[in-house]
Amino acid sequence: MNNMANETFRNIRLGVFVVVGTLLLVTAFYLVGNKQNLFGSSFRISARFYNVNGLTQGNNVRFAGIDVGTVETVNIENDSTVIVVMLLEKDVQKFIKGNAIASVGTDGLMGNKLVNINSVKDLGLSIKEGDELRTLRPLEMDEMVRTLNETNINIKVITDNLRSITEKISSKNSLWNVLLDTIVADNVKSAVVNLKLMSNDGIAITGNLKELARQMRYGKGTIAALITDTVLSGRINQTIVKLEKFSDTAAVISGDISYLVQQLKHGKGSMGVLLTDTMLVHDLNKSILRIDTAAGSFNENMEALQYSWPFKKYYKKKGKK
Amino acid sequence: MAFEAIKKVLAEAGDIARFTARFFSEAFRPRFEFTEFLRQCFFIGYKSLPLVAITAFIMGLVITIQSRPTLVEFGAESWLPKMVSVSLVREIAPVITALICAGKIGSGIGAELGSMKVTEQIDSMEVSGTNPFKYLIATRVLASTFMIPILAVIADAVSLYGGFLGANIHGAVSWTLFWNQVFETLQYGDIVPSILKTYFFGFAIGIIGCYKGYNSNKGTEGVGRSANSAVVISSLLVFVIDLLAVQISDLLNLT
Missing domain, CATH: 1.20.5 (Single alpha-helices involved in coiled-coils or other helix-helix interfaces)
Incomplete structure (x- = not known):
């Protein structure tokens, strides 16, 4: 009986040992998975990059500098596009707007690659499952070095020039000598x-x-x-006053004229009749035609006159002029 | 002479292989010696815990203290928890656990079974109708196969705690930050292969100890020799298996 109790006690201790070990392992698995967003609700978004600079599956995704997810896949779509699918925590979905910009960065100077999501100032709607973010072209070390190289070449040219300038200054026929x-x-x-x-x-x-x-x-x-001369200025003043008066009268006159025109339009007075009567206009046209023919015959008469002897001399004189 | 030695090694390797094959053919056939299995689990697992825990704690502490100067040189002192956690979980804790168990369990099984063999207890067991292979060997091998992974998990935890204390000797890393960094760094690819290989460590330790004890001869002197060679061979096997496991997990890209 004592032996049996002893056996049970041993088994209990063994059970505790096994349970503790298993729990530790399960906890570790859970914590590791938690860091990789394998548990809990999450959502996927994607971004197309020209160059991902060595970003791989499992790299962190940061929003405003906080780790909010991981890179799920990195796939080449075509010769100039790499599509990166990111798995983010559901909690941050409401903070990330559709117009946020994703860029590939580095953790520290030589650390792991990561995707930075930065929001922009403009307003936008919250991002949805499967949305695609705009991207920035990542800063490439090669490109930086190339730019630096150009800068170096420029600096070299500048220093060469500086050297020749200083040489000229210190030589004999220099400005310095002129000054001395x-x-x-x-x-x-x-x-x-x-x-x-x-x-x-x-x-x-x-x-x-x-x-x-x-x-x-x-x-x-x-x-x-x-x-x-003050007298002259006085005169000028007077002139201006007179001009003013004149313009006043002119205004009155123009008022009268407009009244007259009004009356004319409504056919009042003889002038109005003259202007508005269409029959009269017809007659007038006729008279003008007659006058025209009359003027034509007058011209003929005048021409005949040119050749009649009392006037011949006069026209000759005029022609000479 | 050299040929003789090689022949002897090869003969022993073949013998161990046949012994292993016999284990597989007998261990999974009823009837199972479940009570004896639990008893062996208690002795192999629970009784080794203090030794393993102390060793793991010291290893965690020491590795952290030793890694610090190099990291400080790089200005990467804040990476101490990450680096230490990876080296402890992936390699040091499982291997140290397996080596300690090879010393403690391997020699224990070898000596126990060896003395039973030379005093002809095993033969008398056979006469009395109990299958000694099932009762003595299958239970011990299975117990060590299943207990060493659990010991390794606990060793991981304890060594990481040692690492936490070590990181706080010179620096200041909060409890939360330490574990955050540890689990940020660790991946399934770090934990799963390192736990899986401890099953093989446990199996190797159990089978070598049992083989050496079961085939003990030459009286009392033979008991000591079988205990000794059980420790030597199982320790060596632990490293060989570790090498294979790391190569395989590297080939499978489980990093």
């Missing part, structure tokens, strides 16, 4: 003296100008008269 030359310095000195004289003359001129201005102010000379 005493003759040049003398010339410069005399030039400065001349400048000083010139400025003195300038002072005298401005003094004269000042005097002139003063005289003008006190009404001396013709220009001064023009500028300072």
Whole structure:
């Protein structure tokens, strides 16, 4: 009986041992799976890249710098497109907008590759299962190095130029020597003296100008008269007043005219009858036609006149002119 | 002479293979010695736990302390939990567990069965109608096959705890951050192959111990020799199996 109890106690301890070991393993499996989003609800989105820079299955996806999922597949679609399918946690779906931008980045300087999803300022709808994000072309090390190379070449050219400039400066016929030359310095000195004289003359001129201005102010000379004459300005004022009056009357006249036109339109007065009567217009047309023929015969008469002797002389004279 | 030695090694390898084949043909046929199996599980698994736990804890602590200077040189001190967790879970904890068990269980089984053999207890068991192969060998081999993986899992956990303490000697890594980093780094490809190979470790330890004990001779002297060679061969086999397991998991891309 004692032996049996002992056996049971052993079995219990064995059971605890096995259960603890199994639980540890299951917990580890769960935690690892949890980190890879194998459990819990998730959703898939995709993005098309030109170049994924070594991104592989299982790499992290970050939204605003937080790990929110993993890369599920990386497949080549065609010669210039790689499609990356990402598995993200359901919780972040409402924060990621459809216009967010995905880019391939690196964790630290040499760490794992990852996909960064960054939101943009514009408003947008939350992303849905299966949506595709816009992408940025990743920064390629090669390209950077190529640009650096160009920069280096440019720097080389610049430094070469700088060197030749400094060489020229330190050589004999240089600007520096010119600066050191005493003759040049003398010339410069005399030039400065001349400048000083010139400025003195300038002072005298401005003094004269000042005097002139003063005289003008006190009404001396013709220009001064023009500028300072108060009587003239009074006259001009009067003229302006008259002009004003005239324009007032003009306004009255134009008002009258418009009234007249109004009355004419409505056929009042003899003038109105004249203008609005169509019969009269007809008659007038007829009269004008008659006048036309009359003018034609008048012309003929005049031509005949040219050749009649009393006027012949006159026309000859005119023709000569 | 060399030929003789090679012949002897090959003969023993063949013998072990035949012994293994006999195990497979007898172990899975009724009737099962379930109570004896549990008793062996208790002795092989539960009784080895303190030894394995202490070893694993020290290994975790030491590996962390030893890895730190190199990582500091790279300025990657924050990667300490990641690096330590991968090396512990993938390699160190399972292999250390298997080696400790090879020493403890292999020698135990070899000595126990060897002494039973030389005192002719096994023969008398056969006479009394009990199948000694089922009762003594199948139970021990199965027990070590199933207990060593559990010991390895516990060793993983304890060694990671040692790693946590080691990381906190010079640096400051919070409990949550440490485990977060550990499980961020670990993949199924790290855990599953490392646990699967411990089944093979356990099987190898059990079968070699039993073979050596079961084939013990030359009296009391033979008991010591069989215990000794059981430890040596099973320890060697642990490394050979480890090599194979790593190669296979590498070929299958389980990384």
